[in-house]
Amino acid sequence: MPKIETLRKYPPLGSLFRRVTETYKSPEGAKLTRDMNLIIPIYAIHHDPDIYEDPETFNPDRFEPEEVRQRHRCSFLPFGDGPRNCIGLRFGLLQTKIGLVALLSRFVFEASSTTPRSIRFARKSFTLTPDGGLWLNKVCSLTAEGIKMQLPLGSNSKCNHQVCFK
Ligand code: HEM
Numbered sequence: 758m759p760k761i762e763t764l765r766k767y768p769p770l771g772s773l774f775r776r777v778t779e780t781y782k783s784p785e786g787a788k789l790t791r792d793m794n795l796i797i798p799i800y801a802i803h804h805d806p807d808i809y810e811d812p813e814t815f816n817p818d819r820f821e822p823e824e825v826r827q828r829h830r831c832s833f834l835p836f837g838d839g840p841r842n843c844i845g846l847r848f849g850l851l852q853t854k855i856g857l858v859a860l861l862s863r864f865v866f867e868a869s870s871t872t873p874r875s876i877r878f879a880r881k882s883f884t885l886t887p888d889g890g891l892w893l894n895k896v897c898s899l900t901a902e903g904i905k906m907q908l909p910l911g912s913n914s915k916c917n918h919q920v921c922f923k
Pocket of ligand 1: 768770774835836837838840841842845
C-alpha cells in the first residue's frame, strides 16, 4: 500500500485542531479542561520512532493488516478521526489512484537535476507542500501498441532509456 505509506510520511495536513467540550482526565494523567484548544500533531505522530520504527524510511509493509492491528487506531491520521473526519477519504484515495494510473500507464518519468533528493517543506503553505515543487522529467510515452517511444512523440524512435526497461 504505497499510497498509504506516502500519507504517513507526508500527511497533507500536519495538525488537527480541536476544542475540549467536557473536562477529561486521560489515562496518562493529562487534564483537559472545557474550552481548551488542542493541537493534534499528525506529522509528529507519523514520524514518532516509538510508533513507526525508522520513520524516515519509506516502507509500505507497515500497512500490512497484521502491522496495523498492533498500532493504536489514532497513530495514522491523514484524514483525521472522529465525527468530523474527512468526508472525502474514499474519494481522495480513489482520485489519487486514478491520477497515478492515468500518468504511469502512458508515460515514464525519471528524476531530473531539479528533483530534490530530500524534500524541504514550504514554510508559507498551510498544507504540507514541497518547497519549489517536485520536478520530474517525462522521458518516454507508451503508444497504443504498448511500445515505449522517445519523446517528443512523432519522432518515431523507440525508446532505449535504461529507466524504461527496469
Ligand atoms: C488525499 C486527500 C485528502 C486528505 C489527506 C484530506 C484530509 C482531511 C483532514 C485531515 C481533514 C480534517 C479531519 C479532522 O479534523 O478530523 C479533512 C476534512 C474534510 N475534508 Fe478532506 N482530505 C482529502 C480529500 C478530500 C476530498 C476529495 C474532499 C471532498 C470531495 C474532502 C472534503 C473534506 C471536508 C468537507 C472536510 C471537513 C469535514 C468536517 O469538518 O466535518 N477532503 N480532510
